Amino acid sequence: xxxxxxxxxxxxxxxxxxxxxxxxxxxxIRDEAAIYGRRIxxxxxxxxxxxxxSDETLEPTGEWVKVGPGGRIEAFTMVYEAFKNLPPPPYAxxxxxxxxxxxxxxxxxxxxxxxxxxxxxVKLKIGTRVVAKFADERxxxxxxxxxxxxx
Amino acid sequence: MSGDRVGIIGIGQxxxxxRRDDANYPELVREAVVMAMAxxxxxxxxxxxxVYSLSPDAMVGIGNAERxxxxxxxxxxxxxxxxxxxxATGISAASAAYYHVASGMYDVVLTAGADKVxxxxxxxxxxxKIWDPSYERPLPLGTINMLAMSGVRYxxxxxxxxxxMAYVTVKNRRHASLNPNAHLRKxxxxxxxxxxxxxxxxxxxxxxxxxxxxxxxxxxASEKYIKDNHLDAVWITGVAHxxxxxxxxxxxxxxxxxxxxxxxxLGRSFEKSYxxxxxxxxxxxxxxxxxxxxxxxTEFHAxxxxxxxxxxxxxxxxxxxxxxxxxxxxxxxxxxxxxCTNAIAVTAMARVAETALQVWGRxxxxxxxxxxLGIASGNGGDHQIFGTMxxxx
Numbered sequence: 001x002x003x004x005x006x007x008x009x010x011x012x013x014x015x016x017x018x019x020x021x022x023x024x025x026x027x028x029i030r031d032e033a034a035i036y037g038r039r040i041x042x043x044x045x046x047x048x049x050x051x052x053x054s055d056e057t058l059e060p061t062g063e064w065v066k067v068g069p070g071g072r073i074e075a076f077t078m079v080y081e082a083f084k085n086l087p088p089p090p091y092a093x094x095x096x097x098x099x100x101x102x103x104x105x106x107x108x109x110x111x112x113x114x115x116x117x118x119x120x121x122v123k124l125k126i127g128t129r130v131v132a133k134f135a136d137e138r139x140x141x142x143x144x145x146x147x148x149x150x151x
Numbered sequence: 152m153s154g155d156r157v158g159i160i161g162i163g164q165x166x167x168x169x170r171r172d173d174a175n176y177p178e179l180v181r182e183a184v185v186m187a188m189a190x191x192x193x194x195x196x197x198x199x200x201x202v203y204s205l206s207p208d209a210m211v212g213i214g215n216a217e218r219x220x221x222x223x224x225x226x227x228x229x230x231x232x233x234x235x236x237x238x239a240t241g242i243s244a245a246s247a248a249y250y251h252v253a254s255g256m257y258d259v260v261l262t263a264g265a266d267k268v269x270x271x272x273x274x275x276x277x278x279x280k281i282w283d284p285s286y287e288r289p290l291p292l293g294t295i296n297m298l299a300m301s302g303v304r305y306x307x308x309x310x311x312x313x314x315x316m317a318y319v320t321v322k323n324r325r326h327a328s329l330n331p332n333a334h335l336r337k338x339x340x341x342x343x344x345x346x347x348x349x350x351x352x353x354x355x356x357x358x359x360x361x362x363x364x365x366x367x368x369x370x371x372a373s374e375k376y377i378k379d380n381h382l383d384a385v386w387i388t389g390v391a392h393x394x395x396x397x398x399x400x401x402x403x404x405x406x407x408x409x410x411x412x413x414x415x416x417l418g419r420s421f422e423k424s425y426x427x428x429x430x431x432x433x434x435x436x437x438x439x440x441x442x443x444x445x446x447x448x449t450e451f452h453a454x455x456x457x458x459x460x461x462x463x464x465x466x467x468x469x470x471x472x473x474x475x476x477x478x479x480x481x482x483x484x485x486x487x488x489x490x491c492t493n494a495i496a497v498t499a500m501a502r503v504a505e506t507a508l509q510v511w512g513r514x515x516x517x518x519x520x521x522x523x524l525g526i527a528s529g530n531g532g533d534h535q536i537f538g539t540m541x542x543x544x
Contacts, residue, residue: 075300
């Protein structure tokens with residue numbers, strides 16, 4: 001028998017509130033070209049990205065702490081497959097422990113030749129020093145910064 | 152309810168495929184339910200409550216699709232509860248069904264669900280939406296690259312290679328070739344895996360699970376009901392869950408509370424399941440394991456977390472030596488596992504179902520000879536919510 005189907009597209013627009021903590025984080029990126037974390041009250045641990053409370057102590061976080069711009073790669077991947085609604089490949093991204101932070105922040109890696117995946121994996125290996133770079137014109141969002149190999 | 156135990160008395164599973172154009176969503180749920188009810192040799196009147204297994208709505212493209220499922224599971228006028236823990240949903244639903252019976256409130260409970268991932272245009276678009284809109288959504292995160300990064304850390308810490316990962320795929324495809332319900336049943340070689348195109352380094356196409364369509368269902372009952380009605384059963388003797396921080400970047404860095412190369416909370420969950428079941432040395436006592444692992448590399452940290460080896464990283468060498476193959480020391484994923492079949496809403500229920508079939512001695516061509524004690528697991532969220540079970544004959 002003939003089996004039929006029908007195509008549906010979901011396109012839903014959300015206007016998310018980011019909250020006070022993330023708003024401050026992005027405002028500082030936009031206005032100072034700097035990344036800040038939040039220190040867990042009563043501890044030296046600095047959470048980046050900053051959160052308003054600690055999942056360990058369940059207490060509010062306190063002071064804002066400037067971190068980076070240098071740091072080391074904690075995780076990376078290079079994506080070579082196209083996925084709908086995601087950037088065109090290839091691209092590299094991952095997590096970086098910025099100097100002064102205790103947790104790692106996600107971001108794109110730029111300036112690394114991805115033509116040879118195995119060679120790129122060596123360049124991006126865990127522990128590699130990187131530095132956060134900022135766009136000249138910043139909107140106050142995650143894509144205002146990215147990471148490049150140090151030096 | 153008298154008697155301490157909860158038994159599985161009926162099992163239903165689809166023959167999983169990329170698509171099922173002959174069945175819409177509720178029809179697919181009903182298919183598994185009818186099989187489980189026939190297996191339990193009972194009719195719907197005997198079912199006292201239903202736990203419904205359904206992960207993100209957008210994967211099936213129906214908002215709150217459990218509403219459509221009420222009819223398919225015979226849920227009219229009965230207690231009905233939907234469970235969603237992402238990839239762990241199926242084992243979480245099975246656990247909730249277990250608790251319904253173990254609490255003494257009900258004697259016979261059905262848990263069921265289905266997924267049609269193959270109808271979703273791009274599951275990674277849906278899965279990107281599990282990341283928080285404040286910080287991480289603008290990044291191209293998905294479950295593939297999330298677990299690729301787990302693999303990168305595992306490589307760095309334990310020396311895992313891409314070829315080690317290929318051994319997992321080759322093993323599971325060999326197992327799946329023996330399982331008529333598995334989705335990807337074609338056997339592959341190490342070279343096939345190594346030569347397949349890179350998706351998200353170090354994951355290549357053949358290191359990745361498929362997008363599967365199908366349903367699963369389990370009927371559980373109290374020990375008293377099972378004995379009073381002279382039914383055959385296998386027994387859930389250990390059950391647990393554990394969760395981990397949402398923040399992947401907190402699972403690395405300085406003194407992390409968990410480590411993204413592994414599955415810390417999965418280990419915690421297994422510890423609790425083992426304690427409940429009285430298992431002291433899983434490496435010696437477990438006969439068969441169905442461990443949720445949608446990518447080749449993640450089977451290593453699943454085996455580590457289940458303590459089937461002495462310490463993290465010790466799973467790499469025995470994988471090459473065939474210890475986790477059918478006929479090996481402890482066969483892992485004899486069904487082919489999530490790597491060969493991933494209908495997300497029920498993929499962790501399939502782990503429970505397959506473990507139950509193994510200890511029941513009903514697994515067919517992929518039966519582990521003499522298996523009497525098995526374990527199952529499920530992982531959900533962004534590698535964050537974990538469920539485990541011990542099932543015994």
